[in-house]
Amino acid sequence: MLESFEILTASGIVLWSKSYAPVGAHIINSLINDVFIEEKVLPQGTAGTGVAPVYKKEKYTLKWKRVKEFNLIFVAVYQSLLHLGWIDKLIDNIATIFIDLYKEQLKSTRSRAIEYPFDKYFDQQVQELEDNTGASASADRILGDQEAKKDPFASSDNGGPPPPSVPGLVKAQRQAAQTVVTSDEGTPPQTPEISRSSTPSSAHALPAKLGPGGRVSRRARKAANASANVSSGDEPVRKSNKTPKSGKKMRKWGDDGMADEDDGEILDYSVHDEGADMSAPAVEAVAQDTWGRRTGKGQFVLKDLGDEVHSILENADNEKSKAGASAGVVGSSFNAIGGLFRNIVGGKVLTESDLEKPLKAMEDHLMKKNVAREAAIRLCEGVQRELIGKKTGNFQSVDAALRNAMESSLRKILTPTSSLDLLREIDSVTSPSSKQQAARPYVISIVGVNGVGKSTNLSKICYFLLQNNYRVLIAACDTFRSGAVEQLRVHARNLKELSSRENVGEVELYEKGYGKDAANVAKDAVEYGAANKFDVVLIDTAGRRHNDQRLMSSLEKFAKFAQPDKIFMVGEALVGTDSVMQARNFNQAFGTGRNLDGFIISKCDTVGDMVGTLVSMVHATGIPIVFLGVGQHYGDLRGLSVPWAVGLLMK
């Protein structure tokens, strides 16, 4: 069962919501954080296919739709255990109806302060869509409906808050209950007199089954096919779908006939409709309207609501098809001229075809800046998603709009969620504020592919730490490559010399020669550091190819033994497409629950403005860049400046 449905603005204010069971606010917050802001989780399914993207959090599944014109997000939350095939349709319909109904209000400045009496429309939609899918609910539902008919007051008494959805419950029963309850909830706001509204409440389901019968059954079939929880075959489902319906319809017709006996046309129409599955939706709408009017105002309240809703949906459909049809020769040329004009003046609503060319150019531009192809494509797709349906500003060309969007997108990617202040973290570990924690050395380990500059960057970090008066222990855990230990020894000697000259900090090398297990050496080094009151232990590791499973698997043991506070990966700015895989593989190498903590991008001085690797690596993993190596000297270590990087990339 649907747990809750919310309509919220991009600024975070919920315009309208309905919840059937309490869902914590953090569920939707994490959707916004992960999908919209951090773009950690890429939505499955694209906007074009009509299937709403899916996001899973805890036991819930979330589906949503964004309407850029009004900056609205429609989110449906339901239990992951259930497979509700009609959610996509529901979100689509609700979005169309909501925007159509409140177009004016949404455009006004006070859109946030207005109340949106949307409950009845929503209930109608939920009920309708549920009815269509609820194939197996036949017997129970009829029973329920009959009860409602017999004693509408009793049923409205029962209609308290809907029962919380227990997975163990039979789906049919739940749906039956839901149908009754939602209908009763829906009625009162329409007419003040309960006696009046509750009488037809038993017949309210009529338009849902009767009116748009053709569309509904088609939809239902689709939904039934889609829903995986209907374990029985396709054929019986369809059969059972039809039989209860026709049985019910008979009953309904009897009921209806009592309401207005002499109305032959309706019966005629309905019979025709039931037979002709594919009749045009527009015709149905007209017929419904006349029918509704004849029965008298305010008597068949919910039916009118259904009419309204359907006409809204149909109008939207018609407009869509019209838009598709009008792409004739005349139309297209007219559009082209208008488009050109709009391109200069601005105020153009962007479509996919408008963006195709500029996006391609942008993609090429990014790839020239050494952004990996995969990242460039995904960036462009993200920007495209963001821009389609948006209006360009006054005197803003499509290119300029795209450029702005790309810039802000890059900025968003490169800006870390929480900025890392390494010195402060070291300080909080080495001299903890609370008495419970014992002081221990802060462990940083550095990993990376061969020859990217792990040892060099390690010594640069060491120099930086020495400047801040820390006692640093360098652990030589590259026990594999010949010369690696000697190389670090040289660095340590130089740094010792420098630090003693400037009278800052202290540095020592911990080495155990070659051939030993790196993880054990690292563990010993940390213990040695703790015993000798070092502030920081820097661990150098052997370079390894990221797609060599044997070498990478030893990293997991390493992370477990050394327990580093921070694991930094060194990546070259020179590397191109491979950067994505490097980042991803290293990120996954430390086992579950342990990821990289940051990237050090080395050799930034050698690439000029082609700093695309920054974007590729961050984009692939969502892990921030901590340092940039910008030269050959110990002091050539820099923090990342986002405006600088974005400026270079967009140049």
Place this chain on the structure above:
Amino acid sequence: MEGQVGWTSVGGVLTNLLDGNPIAIAVAIVIAFGLPVLLHMIFFRAAASPPLRNFLLLGPSGGGKTALFSLLESKSSRIPKPEPLTHTSQTSTLTTVALPATVTAASNRYRSVNDSSLLDISKNPVRYRVRDTPGHGKLRESQGLSQLREMTQSKEARERLRAVVFMVDAAALSEEEALRDTATYLHDVLFVLQKRALDKGKSAAKVAAEVPVLVAANKQDLFTALPAGSVREKLEAEIERVRKFRSKGLMDASAGSGETGGEDEILGNDEGQEKFTFKLLEDEVGSNAERGSGVRKWEEWIGMWL
């Protein structure tokens, strides 16, 4: 004949004007009635609508900025509506809200209680504009701080920033991570304000006089919430640490180009010797509220700057 001659010479014109000539009478009437209207249109309109004061809501994510924003908005709308639920913001929003009639704005401070113009306030309340910003780490720089910079440097009076309300989740501050995040953000905000004051050639201590900052300790109804004094202490201590390590940290990559001056600025005073307190900036902290009813104190504070 005589009239035609009269209009060409100066003396003739004067004669005609004093002669009861219909044209002269018409001109006199137009001037007599038109001039006051014209003067009114020119001078009065400019003075009639002073620009609304702008307030900026800043603070880390989950502090309650959007909640306060929508509460103020729904309070000032004519049809009262229960304040909506809120979620994480992605964009900033601007709205005009009214100060409740019970809160006196600073501009009305010296009015007598019996002043008849005060009676109008309930009908025509003092209005101000509030801008809500997203507090998420990734959006802070692009929408929060850049907005702050823009508004403080703006030349136009209607864009200029009057005051900042920095929302803090007092219940989360006892956690190390949240405290660090909050303090870093607050440090950045104060730093922007100080930089602006220094650019104008004023001393750092005058920062608050330019753009006052209210640190609002929200969520006081929660059990774990810290009282205002404690919030102040914690933030001061943490900002002190941020300040200390910022001065030691690495340079940005952009600094390598050498365009930025070597002058290293530290929040607070120039020496950076003393421990950081909000006093250094003459800032105001405190004033807490419970959900729903308790924003009155904050509104009073806002009223002080209207």
